[in-house]
Amino acid sequence: MRKQTLKGLAVGLVAVVGLAACGSSDSSSDTTVAAGAAGLACEVTDIGGVDDKGFNQNAYDGLKLAEAELGVSIDLLESASDADYQPNLQSFVDKGCNVIVTVGFLLADATKAAAEANPTVQFAIVDSNTSAPNVQGLTFATDQPSFLAGYMAAATTKTGIVGTFGGINIPPVAIFMQGFAKGVEYYNAQKGTSVKVLGWDIAKQDGTFSGDFSDQTKGTSIAKSMADEGADIIFPVAGPVGLGASQFAMDSAGAVKIIGVDVDMTISNPTQAEVYVASVLKKIDAAVLQAVKDALAGTGGGTDYLGTLENGGVGVAITSTVTPELQAELDAVTAGIIDGSIVTK
Amino acid sequence: MKNLFNKFGERLNRVSSMKLTLLAVLSALIVGAFIIIVSDVDNLRDGDVLGAVSTVGSAYWALVVGSFGSLRAISNTINSSTPLILCGVSVAIAFKAGLFNIGATGQMLAGGMTSLWVGFAMDGPGYVQVPLAILAGAIGGAVFGAIPGILKARTGAHEVITTIMLNNMAAFFILWLLKTDLFQREDRTDPISKLVSAEGRLPRLFGFMDGRADLIAHVGFIVALGAVLAYWWFLKKTTTGFEFRAYGLNADAATYAGMHVKRLTVLSMMFAGGFAGLAGAAEVLGTYGYASTNFAGNIGFDAIAIALLGQSSPLGTFFAAILFGALQAGGRQMQTNSDVPIDLIIVLRALIVMFIAAPLLVKTIWRTKNATIAAGQTFRGWGS
Numbered sequence: 001m002r003k004q005t006l007k008g009l010a011v012g013l014v015a016v017v018g019l020a021a022c023g024s025s026d027s028s029s030d031t032t033v034a035a036g037a038a039g040l041a042c043e044v045t046d047i048g049g050v051d052d053k054g055f056n057q058n059a060y061d062g063l064k065l066a067e068a069e070l071g072v073s074i075d076l077l078e079s080a081s082d083a084d085y086q087p088n089l090q091s092f093v094d095k096g097c098n099v100i101v102t103v104g105f106l107l108a109d110a111t112k113a114a115a116e117a118n119p120t121v122q123f124a125i126v127d128s129n130t131s132a133p134n135v136q137g138l139t140f141a142t143d144q145p146s147f148l149a150g151y152m153a154a155a156t157t158k159t160g161i162v163g164t165f166g167g168i169n170i171p172p173v174a175i176f177m178q179g180f181a182k183g184v185e186y187y188n189a190q191k192g193t194s195v196k197v198l199g200w201d202i203a204k205q206d207g208t209f210s211g212d213f214s215d216q217t218k219g220t221s222i223a224k225s226m227a228d229e230g231a232d233i234i235f236p237v238a239g240p241v242g243l244g245a246s247q248f249a250m251d252s253a254g255a256v257k258i259i260g261v262d263v264d265m266t267i268s269n270p271t272q273a274e275v276y277v278a279s280v281l282k283k284i285d286a287a288v289l290q291a292v293k294d295a296l297a298g299t300g301g302g303t304d305y306l307g308t309l310e311n312g313g314v315g316v317a318i319t320s321t322v323t324p325e326l327q328a329e330l331d332a333v334t335a336g337i338i339d340g341s342i343v344t345k
Numbered sequence: 346m347k348n349l350f351n352k353f354g355e356r357l358n359r360v361s362s363m364k365l366t367l368l369a370v371l372s373a374l375i376v377g378a379f380i381i382i383v384s385d386v387d388n389l390r391d392g393d394v395l396g397a398v399s400t401v402g403s404a405y406w407a408l409v410v411g412s413f414g415s416l417r418a419i420s421n422t423i424n425s426s427t428p429l430i431l432c433g434v435s436v437a438i439a440f441k442a443g444l445f446n447i448g449a450t451g452q453m454l455a456g457g458m459t460s461l462w463v464g465f466a467m468d469g470p471g472y473v474q475v476p477l478a479i480l481a482g483a484i485g486g487a488v489f490g491a492i493p494g495i496l497k498a499r500t501g502a503h504e505v506i507t508t509i510m511l512n513n514m515a516a517f518f519i520l521w522l523l524k525t526d527l528f529q530r531e532d533r534t535d536p537i538s539k540l541v542s543a544e545g546r547l548p549r550l551f552g553f554m555d556g557r558a559d560l561i562a563h564v565g566f567i568v569a570l571g572a573v574l575a576y577w578w579f580l581k582k583t584t585t586g587f588e589f590r591a592y593g594l595n596a597d598a599a600t601y602a603g604m605h606v607k608r609l610t611v612l613s614m615m616f617a618g619g620f621a622g623l624a625g626a627a628e629v630l631g632t633y634g635y636a637s638t639n640f641a642g643n644i645g646f647d648a649i650a651i652a653l654l655g656q657s658s659p660l661g662t663f664f665a666a667i668l669f670g671a672l673q674a675g676g677r678q679m680q681t682n683s684d685v686p687i688d689l690i691i692v693l694r695a696l697i698v699m700f701i702a703a704p705l706l707v708k709t710i711w712r713t714k715n716a717t718i719a720a721g722q723t724f725r726g727w728g729s
Binding site: 047049077078079080081082083084086087088090091095105106108109117168169170171172211 | 421424425513516517520524534535536537558559561628632633635637638639640642643644673674676677678680681686687688690691
């Protein structure tokens, strides 16, 4: 083993400096790894990487749940650019994955192509709809918990102004902001108040966006400008950019609070837990676990999973103290959303 | 071992700039090995140093296998290298004229979108549509690249600032474009473009091999080879190419010699934009067949490192791009075979650039005797 290692190291050094000859034959590098008894479940991330404290990570948590609960083996490939999607999917097909989970609509085209080329492999894609008989779309009615968060923000703001901003104006982001603004609007209608929402215009379906999902300094500057305009509760829907807003809230020493997104941020970002009054939960992990179960049972393809307040696929984690009255109101609103009497979109 | 390295060094003494490059890459790999060992927490916790060392071996071995170890690996390397070569030439040609083109990303986006439009608006025949779409990419990139050139020639605005700003403008413009009815795919709500028609796709290099849909390299690579050749020919054989070099080496002397430096500024940025536009065309028409908001990725920035590594020479830039492409393709394999994350590739690239930028450091580490190791490519500073 050791000898082989040194050889590998030496050859590696030489080859990467550009001196190695090309491989002489097409000795395919594919390795079929013995899967666990129950199967092999794999995930390809989008360019955010698995440590994004967002949906890539959350989907991987789902695979870990599947590993613990179902005894499947799990594997992961991260994508550094759009060009990695196709080769990564190919690697996993070669590796013999029973189910391949892809994360995000950026992978929609690559997933569709891989699914059509490999009809015996099951695929599940987060945040996108089914595109082939062996693809299960995992989608979430995140407007519902965002509506609750908006209602709660409107009820607890001291300045009468709340804010939200997104990463890029795309449906899986905008749906949060729309729900949030609708929740505030509903509170105003119920209570006769006039709480203002910065960063999202329901009529125009447009608002404040940082332009990407990675630059935290933009999150800080957007949060600062919203605070300057008087907002005291801000709901960032921009992945890691939102961490910049959390940092600003930390520095504001309690003047500004943040509503977390996707996961309970008091857990995922514990060093800044005090700034989060609540988190809107998009339980991708639960959906991925279900998708793995469905795929192994052969029932997953061709349909979409929709996480709702009713089936627990989405929710709100309240991480600050709310009055019993407000809690009762939130429960009533939840019931209203579930029975359809309150429109959240 | 030391003797071996000395001999290795002596042999390389003959070509000092190449020696610097190779030593920089070697140094980066050695530092990378330490990083892998230190980050191999599982083995270190068990005190299994040998296990950690073996992780390094399997990771670097996977880099080789994943980049050159099979036909698919070679195809992946070619595919990753194609836009890097074109953008590398883009940055290199600007370097030659003493300009720092950080805007390859924006120019690539611009060229990608113009070629995309030809790609989906037409429906064959391929032998007309493909060249037309590639040409559209070059023109789109050239027009977008000319903007910072004109700004510099007319107003003296520094191209570093303007190209960075134009990158952002291109990115947001494309985000908007991809949500217009003209570009957005009919059945989609996210910003993704219509598909390039089947006739408009760049043919695959290994298309003659049946049933090998996994070989994704496309003829964009031929375009890239042509670009390298054209760049070489332009620099060595044309008057304007000579003027570029003169302007890059000493702007005052070039002016004194009667060269039109304003024209050279605009031209060099235009050419740079054209090459980057070709990279956009290759990605959109070849690799993806559609455009998303981030089809340019980090290629425009990697290209700066590539041009530095290749000292802006045509051949040097080409091989530097192949190296970076191989790292990218091998990186995927490394991730598959070992638990070393793909981020290591980014670290390796950064280390290579760092060692290139610090020739004295490399000289000291490797105790090379010759004093002629040149610094990397330079560009004029602020206010010039």
